[in-house]
Amino acid sequence: MNAPHPSTFINANDVTMIRDNAAAAETLGHLHPAQLELVYRLQWFKLLVPGAYGGLELSLPNLVRLQEAISWADGSVGWVMTLCCGAGWFGGFMQPKTAKTIFGDPQVCLAGSGAVTGDAELTESGYHLTGTWNYASGADHATYFTANCAIKKNGEAVIGDDGQPLVLPFVIPKKDVALLPTWKYVGMVATGSHSFRIDQALLPADNSFRIDPAHAMVDGALYQYPFLQLAEATLAVNLSGMAIHFTDLCRDIFDKKVKQPKITPAHAAQMNTELASGVAGLQSAREELFSAVDASWEQPGEAQLKAVSKTSRALAILSRKVVDNLFIYCGLMAAAPDTEINRVWRDIHTAGQHALLTFAE
Structure with a gap:
């Protein structure tokens, strides 16, 4: 297994x-x-x-x-x-000199956003960055931030080799970033996924990079693997981990609940059947994802990568569905915000809003 x-x-x-x-x-x-x-x-x-x-x-x-x-x-x-x-x-993908400076810190932490909600004005001395980005998980602990920027020159969009407006990611020192305390959601509270603002920060060109295997600065299979499937798989297992935590907690709750006089044998059987079905479904979906990831790592061809995308999204969707199916049987304990099972429920429904995890395709 x-x-x-x-x-x-x-x-x-x-x-x-x-x-x-x-x-x-x-x-x-x-x-x-x-x-x-x-x-x-x-x-x-x-x-x-x-x-x-x-x-x-x-x-x-x-x-x-x-x-x-x-x-x-x-x-x-x-x-x-x-x-x-x-x-x-x-x-x-970063310039080696820049990377060595950033990752030399034993407490290095990069937070950021993939949204293109800022501009980088090209100058003779580098880039002037301005913009606001949302949902930077771990922002309170970050030593650097990453942000995608539309590249401008003299206020006009720079066109890339593909004929489209050029977008580049940048790595920005914490000193150039202002945190905005915007993370006020029902779950994933401790992620501190705040917004951040940059106002005319001047960065050298070496602080930009390209996320493309052809532009990797380090040899190795990890930096040749496509970003999309890496992101899909790693986000999906976050949801499956939370879902398994939820089913583990349900097992303890159900063991106590079925002993209550008002719970009939038929009720108990229904609860335990739903739990067993959810656990089995998660196990099957996890095995499919891990098999797909393993195969794509050995041979990252088109079919193998499509399988990672498909199984990642299927696992994420099933994780939410299993938790929802079991929630109703957990009683008011699951609705109390100071309980462990409620925190898991809030977390999985907040994390599950990520755009990569919403649809099957």
Whole structure:
């Protein structure tokens, strides 16, 4: 079986510490210092950073299993780790001098946005960046930010080689960024996914890069793998990790609930059947995704990559559906915002709004 329970891939003591501080992290609105200490110690923000810059350069098959495990421990920790270590993958495309400076920090964390909601005006000395970007998960802990910008010269759009307006991602020091406290959503509270603003920051040309295998600055399979499927797979396992956490909690709740006098044998059978069906469905979908990821890593052809996209989206959709099917049987405990199961429910429904996880195709 290529999809064991997520607990296989994470230390039990680390899970306990993460969960023991999850409620406090929600109160803080960002990861708890104890959770962050673990992230730094295990270099989770550096999972995809090139080994040449002190990163772990983890293979995608190993990455998705670990990311699912961390999200099983806690949704906010898993999401911040996924988004910020995903930005660390950009190190494979940055100029080596710039990358060495950024990733030399043992507490490096890159937060950012893929939306093109800012401009970069080309000058003789570099680029002037201006704009506002939303949903930068881990913003409170970021040492650098990444942002996509429309390239302008003399106020006019620069046209790229493909005949379209040129867009480039940039890496921006924290000192040039103003955080906007906009993250006020029902779930993923501790991700601190705030907006950020940049106003005429001057950056050297080396702070821009191109996310394209042809422009990789580091050799290795990780930086030849397509960004879309990497993003789809890593986001999907965040949802499956949370869904498995939810089913684990349901098992304990159901065991107690079926002993209540008002629960008939038929009711108990219905609850347990729904739980078993959800667990089995998740297991099957996880195995399909992990098999697709493994195959695409060995041979990243068109068919293999399409399979990653298809199975990623299917797993995300099923994860939401399983949680919704089981929620009704959990009683008012699941509706109380200070309970663990409610936090998992809120987290998966907030994370599930990501555009890459909405549709089957």
